[in-house]
Amino acid sequence: MDAFAYCSKYGKENYDEYRRRYRLKTDDENGSLKDRYDVEFERKQAKDVIHVITATLKSKGLETPFLILPFRPSQSDQALKDFLNLIFKQGGELLDADHIETVAEQQNEATAMPPGGQTNRLPKQLQQILKNNVYPPSPTSTVASSQYMQEIPKVTLRVNHPSRNPAELLSRVSRTLKFDNPTLFYTREDFLLLKRLFKNQDAIMDKLSPEGCRIMDNVCLYDEDLVSDGSSRGNHIRFKLAAGWSHDMTSQLSTKKSHAPDFFTADVSRASIDDYFIWAWMASLGNEETSIKKKTFGKTYIMEAQLAEGFKKWVIVEEQDFERDKYDLELEIKQEKLKTLETKIQSAQKRATTLMIKSSPARNDLYDITNHTDSQKVLPPPPPKKDYDKAPLPLEKDYNMSRNVSRGSRKAPPQDSAEVESARQYGETVQMEIPVEGKGPIRAEIPVGGNSEGMYIPYGGVNYVARLAHEQPIQIDYREKSQSPKRYSRSPLGQQLVEPVSRGISPVRDDKSAAPSRTSNVRHPCLNSGNSIPILGFGVFQIPENDTSSLVEKALEVGYRHFDSAMDYENEAGTCDGIAKWIAQDPINNKREDVFYTTKIFDHNQGYEKTKQAIKDCLAKAKPIGYIDMILIHSPRTNYEKRHGSWIALQEAVEEKGVRNIGVSNYGIKHLEELLGYPDLKIVPAVNQVELSPWLMRQELVDYCKEKGINVEAFSPLTRGFHLGDKDLNKVASKHGKSAAQILIKWSMTKGLIPLPKTVNESRLAANFDVFDFQLTDDDLKLIEHKGAYGIISERWDPSTYPLDSEK
Numbered sequence: 001m002d003a004f005a006y007c008s009k010y011g012k013e014n015y016d017e018y019r020r021r022y023r024l025k026t027d028d029e030n031g032s033l034k035d036r037y038d039v040e041f042e043r044k045q046a047k048d049v050i051h052v053i054t055a056t057l058k059s060k061g062l063e064t065p066f067l068i069l070p071f072r073p074s075q076s077d078q079a080l081k082d083f084l085n086l087i088f089k090q091g092g093e094l095l096d097a098d099h100i101e102t103v104a105e106q107q108n109e110a111t112a113m114p115p116g117g118q119t120n121r122l123p124k125q126l127q128q129i130l131k132n133n134v135y136p137p138s139p140t141s142t143v144a145s146s147q148y149m150q151e152i153p154k155v156t157l158r159v160n161h162p163s164r165n166p167a168e169l170l171s172r173v174s175r176t177l178k179f180d181n182p183t184l185f186y187t188r189e190d191f192l193l194l195k196r197l198f199k200n201q202d203a204i205m206d207k208l209s210p211e212g213c214r215i216m217d218n219v220c221l222y223d224e225d226l227v228s229d230g231s232s233r234g235n236h237i238r239f240k241l242a243a244g245w246s247h248d249m250t251s252q253l254s255t256k257k258s259h260a261p262d263f264f265t266a267d268v269s270r271a272s273i274d275d276y277f278i279w280a281w282m283a284s285l286g287n288e289e290t291s292i293k294k295k296t297f298g299k300t301y302i303m304e305a306q307l308a309e310g311f312k313k314w315v316i317v318e319e320q321d322f323e324r325d326k327y328d329l330e331l332e333i334k335q336e337k338l339k340t341l342e343t344k345i346q347s348a349q350k351r352a353t354t355l356m357i358k359s360s361p362a363r364n365d366l367y368d369i370t371n372h373t374d375s376q377k378v379l380p381p382p383p384p385k386k387d388y389d390k391a392p393l394p395l396e397k398d399y400n401m402s403r404n405v406s407r408g409s410r411k412a413p414p415q416d417s418a419e420v421e422s423a424r425q426y427g428e429t430v431q432m433e434i435p436v437e438g439k440g441p442i443r444a445e446i447p448v449g450g451n452s453e454g455m456y457i458p459y460g461g462v463n464y465v466a467r468l469a470h471e472q473p474i475q476i477d478y479r480e481k482s483q484s485p486k487r488y489s490r491s492p493l494g495q496q497l498v499e500p501v502s503r504g505i506s507p508v509r510d511d512k513s514a515a516p517s518r519t520s521n522v523r524h525p526c527l528n529s530g531n532s533i534p535i536l537g538f539g540v541f542q543i544p545e546n547d548t549s550s551l552v553e554k555a556l557e558v559g560y561r562h563f564d565s566a567m568d569y570e571n572e573a574g575t576c577d578g579i580a581k582w583i584a585q586d587p588i589n590n591k592r593e594d595v596f597y598t599t600k601i602f603d604h605n606q607g608y609e610k611t612k613q614a615i616k617d618c619l620a621k622a623k624p625i626g627y628i629d630m631i632l633i634h635s636p637r638t639n640y641e642k643r644h645g646s647w648i649a650l651q652e653a654v655e656e657k658g659v660r661n662i663g664v665s666n667y668g669i670k671h672l673e674e675l676l677g678y679p680d681l682k683i684v685p686a687v688n689q690v691e692l693s694p695w696l697m698r699q700e701l702v703d704y705c706k707e708k709g710i711n712v713e714a715f716s717p718l719t720r721g722f723h724l725g726d727k728d729l730n731k732v733a734s735k736h737g738k739s740a741a742q743i744l745i746k747w748s749m750t751k752g753l754i755p756l757p758k759t760v761n762e763s764r765l766a767a768n769f770d771v772f773d774f775q776l777t778d779d780d781l782k783l784i785e786h787k788g789a790y791g792i793i794s795e796r797w798d799p800s801t802y803p804l805d806s807e808k
């Protein structure tokens with residue numbers, strides 16, 4: 001998402017106005033503060049409480065004497081009971097009021113024990129629920145609470161001077177976001193919501209729900225709110241219990257406040273959140289979070305707006321400090337200028353090349369994208385001259401081969417010198433000329449790309465270089481301990497792979513085309529590029545960058561050989577790092593060429609120039625693994641010129657090596673037709689990655705792709721958990737002694753699709769790969785499939801219907 005920037009003179013801005021408004025809501029009729037939630041927790045204590053609660057719930061759910069909810073203290077007992085009944089979705093009354101405590105009611109208690117040390121046990125029914133669910137549920141997990149999971153807009157504000165409280169933060173967001181271009185937002189709905197909330201600075205507070213006001217009430221600190229902690233040093237400011245507003249970050253920075261003008265930029269993205277965001281909030285305090293998140297911990301405000309009676313909306317607003325990230329504003333401005341210059345040079349070079357090409361009679365059929373401006377409408381392209389070669393049919397021997405292949409027996413292929421060359425090209429640093437005042441240009445080595453030490457240049461911007469501070473992890477392990485069977489652990493040569501292969505792959509239907517590779521997994525030898533692709537991939541969307549590397553490494557140990565990332569997922573570096581580490585474990589047997597790594601270029605990087613740069617950025621992040629197996633255009637949500645420009649850039653990337661296959665994602669038939677009609681088309685997409693499940697079979701699109709030799713990848717193959725409870729699906733699952741998730745993965749493969757399930761859970765990681773020892777029958781398929789249904793999981797993410805230019 002593009003950034004919006006605002007720069008003001010240093011000053012109080014409209015802060016006083018917010019204060020006034022805020023007071024209106026919190027003062028009583030007599031003008032004195034009515035602070036009903038006057039419970040003081042130091043930030044750290046609150047954090048500790050949450051950690052203890054989470055850890056206790058996870059480790060001994062059954063023995064937890066009380067269920068303690070760290071949020072929403074304004075709720076009545078009845079409301080809490082309703083809430084719990086909804087979360088656990090068991091119906092009926094679950095709890096006595098006695099069994100519920102809220103953190104806010106725990107006066108400075110940093111433990112999860114109920115007052116008075118009672119040790120009442122939870123009612124049986126709740127004990128069962130605790131036993132059978134994972135706590136805290138991830139926003140996308142399948143436990144009952146997650147049926148309310150939704151994606152909401154997230155605004156990230158980067159500032160040089162910290163906001164003093166969320167009210168000021170909201171005011172800054174309002175001054176920063178621009179609403180003149182709806183297409184810069186993920187969805188029109190985000191655009192409309194954010195516009196409604198932030199267009200008018202003065203009206204933001206009026207849009208808060210009563211709960212939103214209560215939270216705001218608790219996190220805004222004014223002079224009058226100073227609370228004595230009784231220490232001899234006199235008044236000591238303590239923050240009230242507040243979700244996500246860091247005391248120490250704010251105070252630390254405010255002491256250093258310089259006189260530089262305020263500067264802030266805002267990014268709009270999206271986040272998945274449970275409707276009852278309590279768990280998500282808890283998770284954000286946990287060990288699982290990335291170090292970036294930890295750094296910004298305490299600077300997140302979840303805004304609950306009420307736009308009409310009963311119509312609530314949430315927006316996450318988070319603040320990051322440039323200063324804390326050692327952000328160098330000067331450097332950024334200089335690099336920004338340099339980038340503009342580079343872009344200009346590149347366009348000039350491109351124009352010059354195009355002119356040369358145009359004057360050459362042999363090349364006069366080349367399509368010159370640089371010639372098209374808004375005033376020069378692009379004519380509809382002619383249809384492609386020939387039908388593209390269908391994917392070569394898989395041979396029977398390809399998949400029989402598996403049984404005899406021993407991992408060490410194949411000779412290493414000859415080294416591809418071009419590949420080595422391209423790997424060398426993307427060094428850890430790039431040389432840049434940076435204009436420095438008074439000194440003229442200096443040549444500097446700028447580190448690029450991600451590595452395990454956290455050196456990176458954020459994608460899309462190439463704006464600043466940040467070294468992430470190493471933070472001491474909190475010593476509570478929230479993750480479930482791996483329940484992977486021994487065979488999946490790091491094992492001697494081939495051991496971990498013996499199981500899936502020796503169980504035999506007897507695919508039915510299109511699954512026939514799968515041929516096992518020498519190392520694991522099955523391969524799908526029919527990309528139209530001539531390359532093969534492992535039929536089952538691991539999707540890494542929403543896996544925090546810091547966790548990605550180890551998860552990918554574990555996935556490789558389990559047998560996965562195919563990873564699906566994207567620039568937008570912000571974990572490409574982690575993915576590549578995991579692959580590289582796995583190769584380093586056993587370089588003789590763990591071969592790069594056995595792994596398939598995909599990334600995607602998001603909408604804001606479409607267009608020839610931007611995609612060229614984005615490809616470079618992707619390659620830089622893929623440096624530890626030398627090359628990229630496939631780059632996809634993430635979605636068609638731009639226009640003809642941009643889509644076309646991107647495709648040309650991708651075609652060039654294949655020619656220049658470094659990228660082996662290219663494809664698209666979320667393309668509908670009309671977008672594919674448009675692409676196949678490019679007059680300068682040289683490469684037909686290897687794949688189209690779209691959402692697919694038995695509730696969204698998209699038969700027409702799948703048939704069309706097959707006819708054109710385009711493989712189809714299935715994203716959200718587990719329907720993000722939404723249908724895992726389906727009765728018929730579970731019937732088939734019990735028949736095969738498999739889980740509903742395994743049946744869905746098998747369904748994709750049986751249909752000739754390439755599923756990309758995601759999980760952060762190690763035992764599910766192994767289970768999701770354990771799908772090669774059974775077959776689905778016609779009757780199974782009949783029972784599972786909902787032909788003609790159009791069950792998109794997230795209504796807000798269906799770019800395959802995005803209008804062509806002619807439909808706009």
Ligand SMILES: NC(=O)C1=CN([C@@H]2O[C@H](COP(=O)(O)OP(=O)(O)OC[C@H]3O[C@@H](n4cnc5c(N)ncnc54)[C@H](OP(=O)(O)O)[C@@H]3O)[C@@H](O)[C@H]2O)C=CC1
Pocket residue numbers: 138139140141142538539540541542564565634665666689690714715716717718719720721724739741742756757758759760761764767768
């Ligand atoms: N091109 C595009 O536009 C898109 C691409 N994708 C790709 O597809 C991948 C997968 O899609 P995604 O949307 O994540 O959805 P999935 O259908 O893969 O579902 C993931 C969810 O299912 C849960 N889960 C995983 N395994 C199991 C299991 N065995 N039993 C129960 N629950 C399970 C996960 O929870 P947990 O992690 O806690 O296990 C997570 O909540 C993405 O990672 C991405 O690579 C996805 C969406 C759009």
Ligand SMILES: O=C1Nc2ccccc2C1=O
Pocket residue numbers: 541566568797
């Ligand atoms: O994996 C993805 N999930 C998404 C949700 C919204 C927009 C893009 C994506 C992905 O690419």
